[in-house]
């Protein structure tokens with residue numbers, strides 16, 4: 001099979017392949033970029049594999065960076081662009097079911113491809129767009145099948161994260177997982193414990209944001225992979241609930257977690273604990289915290305301008321993502337418009353600040369200044385005072401008397 005019109009990302013990379021070939025080695029586009037081109041979806045990175053050893057690659061090009069030279073990866077810089085070039089390799093030692101530290105460089109493309117995870121990821125493409133398919137990758141793409149390359153058990157023992165990748169791709173592409181592949185995950189699910197939580201987290205997020213998350217979740221549940229994810233051991237019922245929702249898609253990880261916690265009736269504290277166990281950033285944790293709060297408030301009735309102000313537009317939209325899936329969504333335009341109409345979006349937009357108050361009221365710096373400002377901020381957000389210096393200074397006197 002030959003792809004006629006290669007996406008633009010390949011155009012500039014062609015010269016790199018040519019140069020490697022001129023030096024007497026083989027070079028191909030491999031992995032995700034070939035898969036995504038065949039699927040006609042946008043690609044993010046173009047990976048190149050070659051029979052040249054890293055030192056040989058470095059001799060061919062003027063400017064290179066040793067990105068991951070021990071694993072065979074060299075970055076070539078050409079006309080301001082970076083290309084990752086990896087030597088064909090077989091991963092010879094497998095300790096702990098993680099990607100091995102030691103790799104063995106080989107000269108044969110076939111050796112390289114047969115150690116890749118899934119048939120749809122084990123496709124290579126040459127300069128002319130001719131696809132090299134040694135493991136039914138093309139027919140699996142055609143038939144929408146996720147299948148491990150060769151013996152699935154071996155692939156998962158080489159790198160247990162591949163089990164998460166498998167369910168992630170089932171969701172991302174809305175493909176069916178082939179039976180032997182699925183069975184191998186079922187028997188080896190426990191190996192996931194060996195994998196760094198951060199890596200599992202990335203795959204989980206991609207699973208939730210796929211074309212058909214329920215397809216991935218179904219496999220995640222059935223194979224018991226979930227039992228080896230942090231604090232998910234007892235989440236069978238909750239995952240089942242997600243499966244019983246009408247089919248859905250999600251745009252953001254924040255929306256995904258919010259849906260998950262809301263559906264599972266998590267307290268803020270338990271949600272934060274689970275997110276920590278998943279090694280989430282503090283940013284993500286505090287965003288989910290706010291978003292969950294909004295979703296719960298919406299249960300009680302329309303939000304006040306103050307609630308919207310405190311949440312910020314992003315959290316309002318994340319909450320709406322989850323709400324939409326639960327049949328309670330609003331139009332994004334309406335939410336955005338309401339937010340945009342708030343008189344101010346943050347404290348700094350208030351027409352006066354602390355120093356103004358200290359000067360005008362003749363008071364000492366301290367928490368009292370903050371209290372007055374907080375009250376004025378609230379009044380402005382709620383439309384009770386207009387955000388004008390004169391008006392706010394006047395109102396400050398009344399607030400001061402009231403608080404004293």
Ligand SMILES: Nc1ccn([C@@H]2O[C@H](COP(=O)(O)OP(=O)(O)OP(=O)(O)O)[C@@H](O)[C@H]2O)c(=O)n1
Pocket residue numbers: 030031032033047115116117118121122159161162165
């Ligand atoms: N655990 C893994 C990770 C990657 N690969 C191989 O390395 C390629 C590139 O890996 P990566 O960029 O992580 O994944 P992609 O398949 O490109 O998917 P994505 O769209 O997420 O980049 C994959 O296609 C696959 O051939 C593998 O065999 N086993």
Ligand SMILES: [Mg+2]
Pocket residue numbers: 031032033045
């Ligand atoms: Mg990739």
